[in-house]
Amino acid sequence: xxxxxxxxxxxxxxxxxxxxxxxxxxxxxxxxxxxxxxxxxxxxxxxxxxxxxxxxxxxxxxxxxxxxxxxxxxxxxxxxxxxxxxxxxxxxxxxxxxxxxxxxxxxxxxxxxxxxxxxxxxxxxxxxxxxxxxxxxxxxxxxxxxxxxxxxxxxxxxxxxxxxxxxxxxxxxxxxxxxxxxxxxxxxxxxxxxxxxxxxxxxxxxxxxxxxxxxxxxxxxxx
Amino acid sequence: xxxxxxxxxxxxxxxxxxxxxxxxxxxxxxxxxxxxxxxxxxxxxxxxxxxxxxxxxxxxxxxxxxxxxxxxxxxxxxxxxxxxxxxxxxxxxxxxxxxxxxxxxxxxxxxxxxxxxxxxxxxxxxxxxxxxxxxxxxxxxxxxxxxxxxxxxxxxxxxxxxxxxxxxxxxxxxxxxxxxxxxxxxxxxxxxxxxxxxxxxxxxxxxxxxxxxxxxxxxxxxx
Numbered sequence: 001x002x003x004x005x006x007x008x009x010x011x012x013x014x015x016x017x018x019x020x021x022x023x024x025x026x027x028x029x030x031x032x033x034x035x036x037x038x039x040x041x042x043x044x045x046x047x048x049x050x051x052x053x054x055x056x057x058x059x060x061x062x063x064x065x066x067x068x069x070x071x072x073x074x075x076x077x078x079x080x081x082x083x084x085x086x087x088x089x090x091x092x093x094x095x096x097x098x099x100x101x102x103x104x105x106x107x108x109x110x111x112x113x114x115x116x117x118x119x120x121x122x123x124x125x126x127x128x129x130x131x132x133x134x135x136x137x138x139x140x141x142x143x144x145x146x147x148x149x150x151x152x153x154x155x156x157x158x159x160x161x162x163x164x165x166x167x168x169x170x171x172x173x174x175x176x177x178x179x180x181x182x183x184x185x186x187x188x189x190x191x192x193x194x195x196x197x198x199x200x201x202x203x204x205x206x207x208x209x210x211x212x213x214x215x216x217x218x219x220x221x222x223x
Numbered sequence: 224x225x226x227x228x229x230x231x232x233x234x235x236x237x238x239x240x241x242x243x244x245x246x247x248x249x250x251x252x253x254x255x256x257x258x259x260x261x262x263x264x265x266x267x268x269x270x271x272x273x274x275x276x277x278x279x280x281x282x283x284x285x286x287x288x289x290x291x292x293x294x295x296x297x298x299x300x301x302x303x304x305x306x307x308x309x310x311x312x313x314x315x316x317x318x319x320x321x322x323x324x325x326x327x328x329x330x331x332x333x334x335x336x337x338x339x340x341x342x343x344x345x346x347x348x349x350x351x352x353x354x355x356x357x358x359x360x361x362x363x364x365x366x367x368x369x370x371x372x373x374x375x376x377x378x379x380x381x382x383x384x385x386x387x388x389x390x391x392x393x394x395x396x397x398x399x400x401x402x403x404x405x406x407x408x409x410x411x412x413x414x415x416x417x418x419x420x421x422x423x424x425x426x427x428x429x430x431x432x433x434x435x436x437x438x439x440x441x442x443x444x445x446x
Contacts, residue, residue: 007230039262040346040375041367068347070373091377093316093347121374123263124291124316124345143366143392144264150293151344152263154314169366172395 018097022132038139040121046198052080127155135160146180167197241320245355261362263344269421275303350378358383369403390420
């Protein structure tokens with residue numbers, strides 16, 4: 001469909017322009033922003049729940065959560081007491097920078113230092129849309145199979161971090177952690193990889209540490 | 224992005240035109256065609272493996288399998304001795320009717336009576352693209368969660384059948400089968416639902432029976 005290319009390029013370059021504006025604002029206000037991407041049901045919302053419950057009330061954290069239809073995720077996440085806003089895309093398969101810009105229109109960035117964006121569940125399309133984030137994080141459940149980095153390489157190439165989730169299911173599925181790491185690094189040699197279970201809590205300390213280190217580094221970079 | 228609507232409509236109506244041509248050809252040659260759609264790793268390829276191994280050598284079955292980057296699935300499926308062709312989309316998040324038309328260009332349809340199309344792993348975008356199939360089938364793994372029909376309603380509304388896969392993982396995940404059925408039927412009241420495990424084989428006889436019944440009904444309809 002060659003007719004799609006020029007418009008797709010135009011849409012993406014318009015998106016890049018808005019994303020660059022968001023990135024400049026995040027930098028100005030020292031907000032470290034992450035864009036979480038995964039298949040449906042890989043555990044993005046669970047990872048955010050386990051993350052928010054580890055944060056104290058003094059943390060300056062907010063969450064934007066994208067979904068096609070429901071606001072279930074926002075309701076799940078709001079009970080931790082941090083600001084949470086749902087972006088319902090109404091059919092669109094990814095978040096784009098304009099949706100984020102709109103969602104932030106009435107949110108002052110000054111009080112924040114961490115903004116977590118949960119994208120729509122989709123391992124393909126969200127990887128093309130810059131949201132102004134400091135880094136993309138891809139979440140892969142062991143139930144999905146260790147071949148996924150090779151089959152969906154774009155997001156594994158673009159994400160700074162791979163979080164392998166549902167470690168507790170390893171005994172019951174044919175997922176080889178070493179092979180998954182090898183596949184991820186074949187697509188993206190420098191990729192950081194963490195392995196967690198949001199059910200048992202295994203590995204979550206390392207994830208929160210990664211988050212804190214990046215947040216501190218971002219602050220130092222802004223100063 | 225209002226500028227996207229007209230072109231999206233044009234692309235979709237062009238797709239519908241090609242799909243209608245494919246559907247006419249399938250009808251003419253009495254080929255029953257299914258379009259399998261799911262998230263990455265829900266088990267489409269495994270379901271096809273378990274299906275093909277149940278078919279005798281006299282079956283007139285062929286498979287088209289879509290993937291963004293690799294031909295892993297075609298290699299997995301080719302060992303059962305039926306014709307299999309990989310459609311590598313090179314980044315595109317769904318199959319479209321033209322890709323199917325091209326893949327079938329050098330395949331005579333006369334000897335076939337069942338064509339199984341495995342779409343790209345994506346619960347969102349493939350639901351918009353008619354491939355000329357007789358029916359869409361959505362596969363949902365219990366590891367993904369019983370809320371998915373509400374969160375990704377388009378495909379659950381459009382699919383004639385929901386196959387809930389990975390029943391063997393039920394003891395280890397918080398997935399309520401009754402709730403999943405209720406969610407699916409809230410979106411699509413008339414939906415057929417089957418529950419299987421491609422690992423243990425549970426429920427696969429009912430799936431093959433569903434397939435055979437529909438294939439026979441399609442033949443009777445063509446006669």
